[in-house]
Amino acid sequence: MAEINSSFQHANQRTMLARFFEQPSVGKMAPATAVLVYTILALWTLFVIFPLYWVLITSFKLPQTVNEGPFYIPFVDFTPSLHAWNTLIVTNFADTVRSFFNSMVIAIGSTLFCVGVGSMAAYALARIQYKPKLGSILVFVLLLIGATIITVAAGLDWKIVFSAALAIFFLLVRALSKHFTKQLTNNDILFWIISQRILPPIVVIIPIYMMFQSIGLVDTHVGLILAYACANLPIVVWLMHDFFAAIPIEMEESAQLDGATRLYIFWDIVLPLTRPGLAATTLLTMILCWNEYLLAVFLSTSNAQTMPILVAAMNAGDRGVLWWSMCVVIVVMIVPVIAMAVILQRFIAKGVLTGAVKG
Amino acid sequence: MSSSNRASVTFDKVAKSFGSVSVLEELTLAVEPGEFLVLLGASGSGKTTALRILAGLETPSSGHVKIGETNVTEMLPKYRNVAMVFQSYALYPHKTVGENIGFPLKVRGVGEAEMKAAIFDAARQVELDPLLDRYPRQLSGGQRQRVALARAIVRRPAVFLMDEPLSNLDAKLRGHMRAELKHMQHELGITTIYVTHDQIEAMTLAHRVAILEKGVLQQLATPREIYNNPANLFVAGFIGAPPMNFLKGTLKDGLFEMKGGRLGTSVKGSLEHATLGIRPEDAQISTKKAAAFTGHIYTNELIGDHTLVTADIDGQMLTVKAPKEFAGAPGDAIGIDAPANAAYLFDASTGARLR
Numbered sequence: 036m037a038e039i040n041s042s043f044q045h046a047n048q049r050t051m052l053a054r055f056f057e058q059p060s061v062g063k064m065a066p067a068t069a070v071l072v073y074t075i076l077a078l079w080t081l082f083v084i085f086p087l088y089w090v091l092i093t094s095f096k097l098p099q100t101v102n103e104g105p106f107y108i109p110f111v112d113f114t115p116s117l118h119a120w121n122t123l124i125v126t127n128f129a130d131t132v133r134s135f136f137n138s139m140v141i142a143i144g145s146t147l148f149c150v151g152v153g154s155m156a157a158y159a160l161a162r163i164q165y166k167p168k169l170g171s172i173l174v175f176v177l178l179l180i181g182a183t184i185i186t187v188a189a190g191l192d193w194k195i196v197f198s199a200a201l202a203i204f205f206l207l208v209r210a211l212s213k214h215f216t217k218q219l220t221n222n223d224i225l226f227w228i229i230s231q232r233i234l235p236p237i238v239v240i241i242p243i244y245m246m247f248q249s250i251g252l253v254d255t256h257v258g259l260i261l262a263y264a265c266a267n268l269p270i271v272v273w274l275m276h277d278f279f280a281a282i283p284i285e286m287e288e289s290a291q292l293d294g295a296t297r298l299y300i301f302w303d304i305v306l307p308l309t310r311p312g313l314a315a316t317t318l319l320t321m322i323l324c325w326n327e328y329l330l331a332v333f334l335s336t337s338n339a340q341t342m343p344i345l346v347a348a349m350n351a352g353d354r355g356v357l358w359w360s361m362c363v364v365i366v367v368m369i370v371p372v373i374a375m376a377v378i379l380q381r382f383i384a385k386g387v388l389t390g391a392v393k394g
Numbered sequence: 395m396s397s398s399n400r401a402s403v404t405f406d407k408v409a410k411s412f413g414s415v416s417v418l419e420e421l422t423l424a425v426e427p428g429e430f431l432v433l434l435g436a437s438g439s440g441k442t443t444a445l446r447i448l449a450g451l452e453t454p455s456s457g458h459v460k461i462g463e464t465n466v467t468e469m470l471p472k473y474r475n476v477a478m479v480f481q482s483y484a485l486y487p488h489k490t491v492g493e494n495i496g497f498p499l500k501v502r503g504v505g506e507a508e509m510k511a512a513i514f515d516a517a518r519q520v521e522l523d524p525l526l527d528r529y530p531r532q533l534s535g536g537q538r539q540r541v542a543l544a545r546a547i548v549r550r551p552a553v554f555l556m557d558e559p560l561s562n563l564d565a566k567l568r569g570h571m572r573a574e575l576k577h578m579q580h581e582l583g584i585t586t587i588y589v590t591h592d593q594i595e596a597m598t599l600a601h602r603v604a605i606l607e608k609g610v611l612q613q614l615a616t617p618r619e620i621y622n623n624p625a626n627l628f629v630a631g632f633i634g635a636p637p638m639n640f641l642k643g644t645l646k647d648g649l650f651e652m653k654g655g656r657l658g659t660s661v662k663g664s665l666e667h668a669t670l671g672i673r674p675e676d677a678q679i680s681t682k683k684a685a686a687f688t689g690h691i692y693t694n695e696l697i698g699d700h701t702l703v704t705a706d707i708d709g710q711m712l713t714v715k716a717p718k719e720f721a722g723a724p725g726d727a728i729g730i731d732a733p734a735n736a737a738y739l740f741d742a743s744t745g746a747r748l749r
Contacts, residue, residue: 288480291471308488
């Protein structure tokens with residue numbers, strides 16, 4: 036007993052220095068930890084903010100101001116000028132606006148397509164058990180390869196060859212399905228979908244370009260919308276799958292008993308409940324499409340040129356990098372993203388499911 | 395209510411297995427129109443599976459389910475005209491109380507005016523009419539439970555299905571809601587199938603109780619019959635609080651014998667390994683020298699209106715419901731008597747009742 040008392044006294048008599056390194060209460064940081072954490076946060080904030088600040092002030096510099104050396108504080112170091120803004124917004128108005136409009140149409144179009152199709156696919160994968168047989172898939176792939184070889188080697192009309200292959204496939208699958216035992220599950224399908232995102236886009240860009248060229252999709256809005264939608268579909272499916280799977284299934288079962296169809300349940304119950312996830316996924320997809328450069332540089336020339344291409348174009352020519360103009364384009368590019376984030380912010384709130392089930 | 399809402403329910407050799415695991419074995423069960431039937435069992439007994447098969451949320455591996463005269467085995471849930479109350483309530487958190495209650499009608503395309511009247515009617519029945527504009531998150535557990543109930547009664551289904559609807563409520567509220575449920579079912583007269591693991595709910599609510607264990611129906615009878623005349627060892631042990639005492643011994647021409655006690659019973663016959671069942675309330679503490687069972691007190695618990703005394707009878711425990719004034723201390727010698735007609739005898743190896 037006396038021992039315990041003395042240890043309590045000891046705790047009270049600790050020095051200021053000892054307390055500096057100790058938590059004042061459970062769930063609070065020790066002063067030393069707080070100093071360290073906020074120092075790191077402050078440094079990181081500077082690291083993130085500085086490039087943005089640099090872009091913003093550079094857009095108000097004259098070419099000679101940029102060339103004469105690093106100046107950081109407007110009105111003190113240098114006199115801000117609207118020269119670069121004037122060039123891009125007034126002189127080259129048509130060019131800038133076309134790129135901006137292209138980026139808008141393509142980003143919004145592909146995001147809508149991608150989130151629409153992707154969330155429906157994700158919902159199906161979260162709620163319906165698919166059991167494709169591995170054997171059937173193998174037969175399908177083999178027939179596809181066979182058909183391709185026959186088309187190329189024998190020079191037959193591909194429409195006839197592929198119709199025949201498809202017919203053989205259905206006949207074979209019906210006959211063989213009883214002998215295939217190995218089944219795939221939804222997780223395998225999900226992994227197959229995400230695996231397409233693991234593939235680096237650069238390795239498929241040439242085939243895509245040739246394909247687009249043969250069907251006349253190069254340098255069109257539809258072409259880029261399709262390409263971006265395909266590139267981002269795996270991300271949407273992957274993200275939305277987890278949001279759908281988190282919804283208590285009883286809610287959907289109850290709606291089913293009450294007479295609702297699957298589509299009705301999806302629209303009226305599931306989608307409203309996944310609104311935070313949907314908003315976050317939409318924002319992410321939109322930003323990915325908005326910033327995309329690699330596909331755009333191959334698949335667009337002038338008609339469908341997007342903002343990232345316009346930024347890169349400021350680096351061309353014999354005059355070197357036009358930092359001032361580039362920064363104007365970057366500022367114009369950043370503003371819509373910030374606006375989107377602010378608009379979608381209020382949807383990305385937690386607690387939508389409160390009150391659904393117990394608790 | 396109109397008699398058209400009263401439908402019978404028939405399970406005809408309904409079995410269900412998930413892969414190689416059998417959860418329900420050939421359940422045959424007939425529920426009368428307007429009856430309140432409780433499916434009682436521990437978790438994993440197959441009671442919820444039986445209910446989900448009736449709702450159409452699971453397909454049976456074999457057998458048929460009929461509602462009224464219609465075979466509904468292959469029918470989609472929405473055509474079965476059943477309403478279900480889930481254990482978790484399954485309310486739609488983004489809809490108001492009124493919209494939640496009206497959901498089944500909205501889906502069916504009922505007109506605005508008619509829907510409003512029906513929602514108000516159902517809400518009044520469960521005393522929720524002042525809360526129609528609230529959201530589920532603003533309600534207490536008991537109120538959410540009522541919303542789920544109102545959503546079920548709003549369209550006057552042929553059959554009510556309830557999956558442990560009271561188990562998320564605290565003890566006091568549960569008792570209150572139990573009484574309300576019973577009253578409401580009586581008023582509406584809708585055939586109700588109620589799943590629970592709580593024997594008190596089963597005894598108080600049911601017209602008849604079906605006890606399931608490991609997917610097999612153990613007994614189907616009125617609560618009184620199940621209590622007074624359990625069909626086997628499992629049912630005897632499952633029903634009653636505190637549970638029935640079980641003592642192992644031998645039966646010789648109707649006389650049960652074990653170390654530390656013997657009791658004459660009304661059962662004729664002999665058995666090497668027998669189990670004697672005595673309910674705590676049927677046994678008394680005896681002051682006579684020649685009590686049926688003698689041992690010493692293991693522990694005693696004052697419950698309030700009575701004391702539960704557990705005696706150690708040569709290694710076997712026997713609990714007796716004694717008056718609240720009882721003042722024995724653990725270790726004291728004790729004698730216990732029981733009337734012959736309160737003794738239930740079971741075959742210790744099969745669990746079958748001996749009569």
